[in-house]
Amino acid sequence: MQQHITLDHGSGGLASQELLFKYLLPFLNNSVLNELEDSAVISIGETKLAFTTDSYVVDPIFFPGGDIARLAVNGTLNDLAMKGASPVCLSLGLILEEGLRLEEFERLSRSLSEAAEAAGIQVVTGDTKVVPHGKGDKIFINTSGIGVIHCEPVPSYHRIQPGDCILVSGTVGDHGITILTSRSGLKLETSTTSDTMPLHRLVAALLEEVKSGLHCMRDPTRGGLATTLTELAGRSGWDFEIDEEAIPIHSSVASACEILGFDPLYLANEGKCVVFVAPEHAEKTLQLMRSRHEGVSAAIIGRVMPEKNGRVILKTAIGGKRLLRPLTGEPLPRIC
């Protein structure tokens, strides 16, 4: 029996879930936390707030298309956006390793500031700790965020229902493959870039257009699209049918995955969302997504079925069907 924390516990897949369900949630048992959504929804007086936290430990800290600071801003904003919240402010918790070059620290501060400004949000509170050399790894960043939820009802896996169309806002696997190739120092013929990007403006536009027809949103980060879909199928209880060929994948990501033997459906995304909408809104949602820079490659990738087994059935490109599984036993550590 496993006695220690392993890298797999941080993969966002099955082992992560087991750690939570066995060693953490039983002690903290409360209905808001148990929802395990991207953000908690809390009511203060008449106001409904989204509250979320994420620690970023990505290695390397600078990569094509972004860096750990940009990721920390966009990632937390996106967790707020997935509950339909307008971001209000962020906190910033830094854990620095002794020996980090001040020049790199300054570069990250600048990047953080640019990402926050681009997203129209302010970092209002912070904390800085330093650990001895060899007890950390350059920099770890925690950002927590508060957003205000104006929509009613709030998007949630509880609202997924048979007939819903499942969309993804763009190509999958971009962030994951970029980190993997940057880390290994691999030079591939085609280059990939992280998709780190704030999605709250796209979400606001969708909510304005589709309103309560938008049932659920989730950003497929660690564990990728496959893990997100299996989690949502499991929690909602419904079967999802996904058309493999409909899933947008950038050609450079596809070829890198082929060379390296990775499945892009399990690779992290940092600027994409999976959206469940009532069927009558699917086409409108797709067009709206495609009309914006965040969603140019958006696609309808599947639908919610009337069967209640909580499975994800992948219709493969060659005409077969197979069940998608959550990420398991394949640690891709420190992807975000």
Next chain:
Amino acid sequence: MQQHITLDHGSGGLASQELLFKYLLPFLNNSVLNELEDSAVISIGETKLAFTTDSYVVDPIFFPGGDIARLAVNGTLNDLAMKGASPVCLSLGLILEEGLRLEEFERLSRSLSEAAEAAGIQVVTGDTKVVPHGKGDKIFINTSGIGVIHCEPVPSYHRIQPGDCILVSGTVGDHGITILTSRSGLKLETSTTSDTMPLHRLVAALLEEVKSGLHCMRDPTRGGLATTLTELAGRSGWDFEIDEEAIPIHSSVASACEILGFDPLYLANEGKCVVFVAPEHAEKTLQLMRSRHEGVSAAIIGRVMPEKNGRVILKTAIGGKRLLRPLTGEPLPRIC
């Protein structure tokens, strides 16, 4: 010239301030963050919220009187309380090192749950990351917290004024000396215990009694009482006069400090607050503090002077006067 992050940058003293003012705040420049208070104060609609974050990296993770999880709950609650806020909820960001024993993780989950329950607060959202062995140190915990501020005006260093009495809610240095002796494995004749404790109920009682007569509160964590006082004197602009003999110090802490050569005024506290009140409320505040378990050793330790040099003048036990300085060049890493 310094080119790298050093442990001193995490001391909470002068080097920490320099890091912020030179390498972070210029980029994030905004009025709420620049206040550098224990919590940010933000308004959402009619509601005034306190929002704060802290990462805990204390070594060792278990120590007399507490552990890193208890610290993470109480420390963040106290930052909310210092702005007069009633805590609403916490987030929990875990960075685990590969190899951490699951038994230790479970023990910390239990402790976290107990601390949250004792304080009457819920952890509503969380995140878990794992870093490879040798890239972290067992466990780092970030907690961010949201509180609701009912008092008006909000306690702040801006409201400190000449004549104010300065109180401390109990003995100083308990946490710092406990961590230092636990870490070094020193066996002293007298034993010390961390003072980690939630202070929000004490604060609520004070606010109810003293109301707007309570001008400012701060919890003297990293850098200790001396650093907190010098910061507040610097920011408010007023001189403070402190009676060294009036500062409560537990005899075991005093003797450990004497043996080890530490000044208890610079050692971290995790269950104490410094309070500035209008002089007519000083005695009432003191009695109220002493009537509660959080404040049994409370004392009036000084007053705000009419001179505006932003200095802290310590009237020493032997009748002299000296200026207190913020913590500098004396790294006590990972005290919280």
